[in-house]
Amino acid sequence: MGELDNTPAISSYGPVVSTNVGLFAFNKNGTPRWNLPRSSRAGNNYSPTIGNDDLVYWQNLDTLLIVDDGVIIAKYEFSQTDIGYQPPR
Numbered sequence: 001m002g003e004l005d006n007t008p009a010i011s012s013y014g015p016v017v018s019t020n021v022g023l024f025a026f027n028k029n030g031t032p033r034w035n036l037p038r039s040s041r042a043g044n045n046y047s048p049t050i051g052n053d054d055l056v057y058w059q060n061l062d063t064l065l066i067v068d069d070g071v072i073i074a075k076y077e078f079s080q081t082d083i084g085y086q087p088p089r
Contacts (some may be wrong), residue, residue, distance in 0.1 A: 006047035009056070013069075014055055016048045023048060023058055023071065033072025 008017040014028040025033040038060075050058040056067040066074040 009048045010051045012054050012058065016050065018046070018048055018058065019053075023056070023067070025056070036065070036067065036070070036072070040054045 006018045008015045008021075010016075013027065013033060014026045014030075016023065016025045020038070022035050022037045024035045036058075046059050051057060052069050055073070056065075058065045058067065062077060064074075064076040065072050
């Protein structure tokens with residue numbers, strides 16, 4: 001499963017955790033539910049967030065995934081300039 005690298009989120013079915021190798025969800029009894037591999041372009045993955053709709057929102061430096069029970073239902077890619085990144089001078 002890899003090393004836990006951020007704070008887990010709790011969904012209606014159980015915890016969702018981000019690790020150095022991907023995103024993992026577990027049932028309340030601790031059994032695996034689903035997982036998504038970490039993007040090879042990922043820099044730092046942030047903690048997953050659970051919406052009121054029980055969807056998982058997970059982003060890294062250039063991608064936001066919206067996940068419904070292990071299925072990616074939306075993927076938004078953006079560049080560092082889209083988020084106001086300014087290179088050092």
